[in-house]
Amino acid sequence: MVPMACVFGQSLEFISESLKMSRHDAIITGAALTPYNRRKDGTGFRDWSTDAFFDALAMAEIAVSDIDALFVASESDFFSMQLNPASVLATELGMTGVSATRCEGGGASGQLAVHAAVNAVRSGSARHVAVIGVDPSASSLSGDAVRALYGFSFDVWTDGFTGATSSALYALSYQAFAQPYGTTDDDLTRITLQTRSHAQKNPGAHLPLDSTAQDIANSPMIASPYRRLHCSPLSDGAAALIISGQAYLPQTRRSAPRVGGIGAATDHMHLGARPAPGDFVAKSVSMQRACAQAGITSDAIGLAEIYDPYAGAALQGLVALGLSDDPARDLRSGVFGPMGRCPVNLSGGLMGQGAPVGATGVGQTATMAMLLEGRYHPDLQPHTLPRYGVADTHGGLCTTAAVTILERGAGA
Amino acid sequence: MQYKLTLDYTLAPGWMRPYVDGLKTGQALARHCTACKETSFPPMRVCRCGDTQLDWVVLSGRAQVLFRTEGIDGAFALVQFDGADTRSVVSLDRFMPNTHHGHLAPSTGDVPRLCLHPITEAEPT
Ligand SMILES: [Zn+2]
Numbered sequence: 350m351v352p353m354a355c356v357f358g359q360s361l362e363f364i365s366e367s368l369k370m371s372r373h374d375a376i377i378t379g380a381a382l383t384p385y386n387r388r389k390d391g392t393g394f395r396d397w398s399t400d401a402f403f404d405a406l407a408m409a410e411i412a413v414s415d416i417d418a419l420f421v422a423s424e425s426d427f428f429s430m431q432l433n434p435a436s437v438l439a440t441e442l443g444m445t446g447v448s449a450t451r452c453e454g455g456g457a458s459g460q461l462a463v464h465a466a467v468n469a470v471r472s473g474s475a476r477h478v479a480v481i482g483v484d485p486s487a488s489s490l491s492g493d494a495v496r497a498l499y500g501f502s503f504d505v506w507t508d509g510f511t512g513a514t515s516s517a518l519y520a521l522s523y524q525a526f527a528q529p530y531g532t533t534d535d536d537l538t539r540i541t542l543q544t545r546s547h548a549q550k551n552p553g554a555h556l557p558l559d560s561t562a563q564d565i566a567n568s569p570m571i572a573s574p575y576r577r578l579h580c581s582p583l584s585d586g587a588a589a590l591i592i593s594g595q596a597y598l599p600q601t602r603r604s605a606p607r608v609g610g611i612g613a614a615t616d617h618m619h620l621g622a623r624p625a626p627g628d629f630v631a632k633s634v635s636m637q638r639a640c641a642q643a644g645i646t647s648d649a650i651g652l653a654e655i656y657d658p659y660a661g662a663a664l665q666g667l668v669a670l671g672l673s674d675d676p677a678r679d680l681r682s683g684v685f686g687p688m689g690r691c692p693v694n695l696s697g698g699l700m701g702q703g704a705p706v707g708a709t710g711v712g713q714t715a716t717m718a719m720l721l722e723g724r725y726h727p728d729l730q731p732h733t734l735p736r737y738g739v740a741d742t743h744g745g746l747c748t749t750a751a752v753t754i755l756e757r758g759a760g761a
Numbered sequence: 762m763q764y765k766l767t768l769d770y771t772l773a774p775g776w777m778r779p780y781v782d783g784l785k786t787g788q789a790l791a792r793h794c795t796a797c798k799e800t801s802f803p804p805m806r807v808c809r810c811g812d813t814q815l816d817w818v819v820l821s822g823r824a825q826v827l828f829r830t831e832g833i834d835g836a837f838a839l840v841q842f843d844g845a846d847t848r849s850v851v852s853l854d855r856f857m858p859n860t861h862h863g864h865l866a867p868s869t870g871d872v873p874r875l876c877l878h879p880i881t882e883a884e885p886t
Binding site for chain 1: 764766774777781784801802803805809827828829830831832833834835837838839847848849850851852872873874875876
């Protein structure tokens with residue numbers, strides 16, 4: 350894994366010890382996503398949240414009155430025009446009175462909400478917790494307005510003063526990565542085609558494009574080397590999870606996956622302060638922390654949902670998570686394909702499935718939970734279930750990273 | 762339903778004022794750590810070594826381009842300013858493909874900008 354010269358926060362020894370103090374294992378009893386797309390049907394974030402929540406609740410086989418706490422991930426009030434969306438959704442879902450908290454960490458908001466919920470269950474302060482991620486990132490504002498808002502994902506007083514877009518900053522970081530790892534434009538094409546081919550089998554995907562390498566090469570240059578087809582779309586949508594304490598697990602949900610480990614970390618806010626600007630160090634540290642909780646190393650991971658707002662970010666993520674030390678070689682040999690040792694982004698990832706920001710991390714963990722229980726879309730569901738899968742999310746230019754490792758349930 | 766929102770912000774630079782004021786005139790004000798001697802630009806309040814005793818220093822403003830990106834979104838680069846140990850993201854103004862050095866430009870407009878103008882004289886080899 351990528352080393353970090355100076356890591357603040359929890360040591361791996363502390364993590365191993367502290368887990369012994371938690372009262373309950375956290376189990377993903379319910380998981381659901383709405384389709385991700387650009388809504389033109391007059392529905393809004395309340396509707397999508399309700400759809401995802403009640404689908405997850407039905408899977409968990411519990412009632413609304415069983416929920417002790419609600420965590421809502423939503424990146425920006427400017428998308429929804431709603432401050433305090435957690436309280437709004439508590440009322441909307443018929444659980445007024447419940448403890449409701451909004452979680453925000455840029456693109457990592459959804460996974461940070463998952464972590465808050467897991468900690469509530471592990472501490473014993475809640476029996477069942479609902480997590481909802483939602484954002485109207487596509488339909489409520491123009492693309493230019495959303496891109497302007499995304500500019501605030503970076504330190505406004507340093508990188509923000511350049512006027513650089515998210516695409517430009519990611520492009521610079523990727524170039525710094527491509528140099529030592531020897532990845533080429535062909536590798537960007539390969540991961541793009543692979544990810545979007547998965548999206549074609551996901552009925553809820555925003556961009557199930559049947560594009561060719563030539564289509565990618567012909568698409569407009571956004572920020573070299575990134576062309577339009579190397580980028581994820583802005584989407585509308587919601588995702589929901591029900592996370593339950595082991596002691597409160599319904600008898601019929603013994604096959605539900607367990608949260609093996611969670612880990613989160615931050616990196617220097619401005620790109621130039623990072624000793625190796627192509628390395629996603631916060632992701633590496635998050636993964637090490639999650640692995641320490643789970644008592645595993647990264648080579649035990651057999652499925653991964655990786656945060657890929659751009660094609661190159663997927664390659665950077667594979668290295669940072671310790672899933673590859675030569676992503677170009679492993680990509681070419683099919684390691685990360687549907688039949689490979691560790692299938693990556695079977696959902697289509699952000700590039701193919703789409704990215705309603707607050708929903709993204711929740712949706713990645715929901716996808717992993719369904720995959721590990723054998724309940725995912727039939728054309729994408731692996732026949733052999735690995736023991737461990739990882740859902741990986743980050744905000745900014747991997748400034749805030751959050752990783753969740755799930756372990757297959759006993760009965761799955 | 763259409764709804765239009767217009768917002769007028771007043772933003773205060775706080776401890777970063779020397780750096781922000783410097784950008785307006787094209788001066789690169791950096792922070793120099795008295796403990797490890799590292800210089801950061803853009804300036805960091807806490808040095809990467811963890812020390813908080815830092816002084817303001819003025820750099821020449823000359824920088825070398827390390828990585829650059831261009832497209833619909835504009836031209837930007839990760840650069841190394843002379844005298845700085847950290848690197849900086851900047852926008853590039855009228856850079857030719859074979860230009861690898863530039864100078865911090867005075868900001869035009871209301872918001873300070875980290876923008877590099879090309880140095881066109883013969884470049885050192
Ligand atoms: Zn220092």
